[in-house]
Amino acid sequence: MGDQKESLRKICTTLALKNEEIQDFICCLKQSLQNLESNSSRVLEDLEAEFSSLYSVLDELKEDMVTRIKQERASRTYELQNQLSACTKALESSEELLELANQTLCSSEPDGFNQAAKEIKHSVTMAPAFRLSLKAKVSHNMSHMMVDFTQERNMLLALKFLPVPATPEILESECQVCDNTVTVVWTLPEPDSKIDHYILEYRRTNHEGPPRVREEHPWMVVEGIRQTEYTLTGLRFDTRYMTFRVKACNKAVAGEFSEPVTLETNAFVFKLDSGSAHQNLRVEDNSVDWDGTGGKVQEIRRDKNRTNSPLHSPARSAMMSPKRMPSGRVGRDRFAAESYTVLGDTVIDAGQHYWEVWFDKDSKAFGAGVALRSLGRFDQLGKSASSWCIHLNNWLQQSFSAKHNNKARSLDCAIPDRIGVYCNYEEGVLSFYNARTKQLIHTFRAKFTQPVLPAFMVWNGSFSVQTGLQVPSLVQCGQKRNSGTSSSSASLT
Structure with a gap:
């Protein structure tokens, strides 16, 4: 009896599902009939x-x-x-x-x-x-005003409904991904002189293999493309992959989208670990500002209208400053004393990576580079064997130098306001570039025995970091030319 009931329940469930599918299909058919009526009326009017x-x-x-x-x-x-x-x-x-x-x-x-x-x-x-x-001034012949509409008549007789454009095909082998741009190339099965333009759509994905049916990111649309290729510029590759599709349009109708093609867009993405930041560094997204009060004065001003009870005292409010964002490094692992440092939240343990940093050249001190996870909370960037950086000092006398293991080498070049950092983990190469001109500033050559993290320091100044960037072509070419040659800063490695 129980087995029969269970079997009957399964049959009921199956029938209910099938009925629901049929009802949905009936709704689709009714909607299609309405759409057919509306669309046929529209094309008749046209x-x-x-x-x-x-x-x-x-x-x-x-x-x-x-x-x-x-x-x-x-x-x-x-x-x-x-x-x-x-x-x-x-x-x-x-x-x-x-x-x-x-x-x-x-x-x-x-x-x-x-x-x-x-x-x-x-x-x-x-x-x-x-x-x-005795000769007539004008002729009576009017044959020059005769017309012949044979060609036009044939053209009118050739009038027919405009065909739907064929579906393009994206040529994945000819698409290029470099320098934070993507060039997408496609073709049509056969030439079509009636094509007016193309529409390209793309969205970010994070998966390998064929594109999924449903995605979290919306499609971004580029319209009015006249050629069979298009280059997207100014991208930030905050995901590993991007999916593309394209369709052709004539004056009246658009064709079907091409099969989606997913291109790999390798780039290094990280955020600043606010939990590692010195209490005098105010971290917001990927920007850092010096806060000499450590957030205490702002808390005192915000609470100045409160009663001076022990619960709401300025000292207590300062200790509970919300400017200290929660992180795994909060507490005793936060940088302290004169180590005005903040780390990235993503380790580098393989591959080639590149990021850029804008900084205030009027900062009293600024540094950018990489550090081991074992960097001590009191260690200053570049003054230990666990960190490598270039350092700007505007205190008393200006200097621009490369630092590692408490050794410094003066850099004889103009100080840029934007620095590109290149790290090749396997090769043990850490290079710094003028991010605008891609001119090499300095190269460290070392053997990274542990994963490293992007590292920054600032004193009385500010900076911001841009991630999601690919290694620029000029940097890659420069690294190939310099591979196998000795670094001018070998004494610092």
Whole structure:
């Protein structure tokens, strides 16, 4: 009895699911019918509008051509009528002279004959009939105004519905990912002269293998692309992969999206570990500002209107400052004394990585580099065997140097406001660049026996870090040229 009930429950569940699927499908069909009605009405309206526009063009063209024919006819009529009038008057004058000459010939008076003959001769010489051109000024032929619409008629007969553009194919082998840009290249199965533009969509992903159906990140859209390739610039690769798809559009309709292609976008992403920061460093996202009060004065001002009970005393409020963000390094592991240091939260234990840091060149002191996780809470960056950095000192006298194991080498170069840091863990290479020009500032060569962390220090100043960057091509080329050569700072390694 129990088995039968369980079997029947399963059947009921299966039927309920199937009924739900059928109901959903019925809803889809009803929606499709509504969409079909709406879309067919829309395309009919568009067709009427197109033909009305075509009729308007033909009517305008006909009216213009009729006007030109009428103008040509009126011009020629005027010329021919003027010529006809002149000829008619000349003919009348000539007939009068002819009649006068005949009468003179028949005259029997010899005395008046000679005088009459002279007058007739003079009149004939001055007669309009002998100054007329007996050739029509204009032709009656109007064949130059004839038209032949054979080609246009054939074009009209060839009118048909605009085809849906074919689906493009992204050429993954020709796509490029470098210097924080992605160039996507695609092609069509066959040339299509009616393609007006392309639409490219992309989104960030974190998975390997084929693109998933559902993603957390929304599609970003780039419209109006006229070529079969596009380069995305100014990217921040805060995920390992990016997925792309593209579709073709003509004047009326868009085709289907191409199969999505996922490209690998390797980049080093980390955040500043606020829990490791010295209490005088105020960490917000990836920016750091010097706070000489350690947050105490701000807390006192915020609580100045509170009662001076032991619970709300300024001293107690200072100790509970919310500026100290929770982290695994909070407490005795926080940097202290004159080690105004903060670390990144992601270790480097393999590969090549690159990040950049902007800093205030008026800071009393600033340093950037890497450190082992074992860096002591009182250790100053570059003054122990556990850290490597370049260091700017503006206290009393300005200096710019590379530091490691409490040894410093002066750097003879202009001090940039933006530094690029390159770390090749396997090769034991730590290089610093002018981030704007990619000019090499200094290179450490060491053997990293433990994972390292990005490390920074600042005293009376500020800085911000940009992560999610790829190793620039100029840096990679420079590293290849310098591989195998000895470093100028070998004594610091």
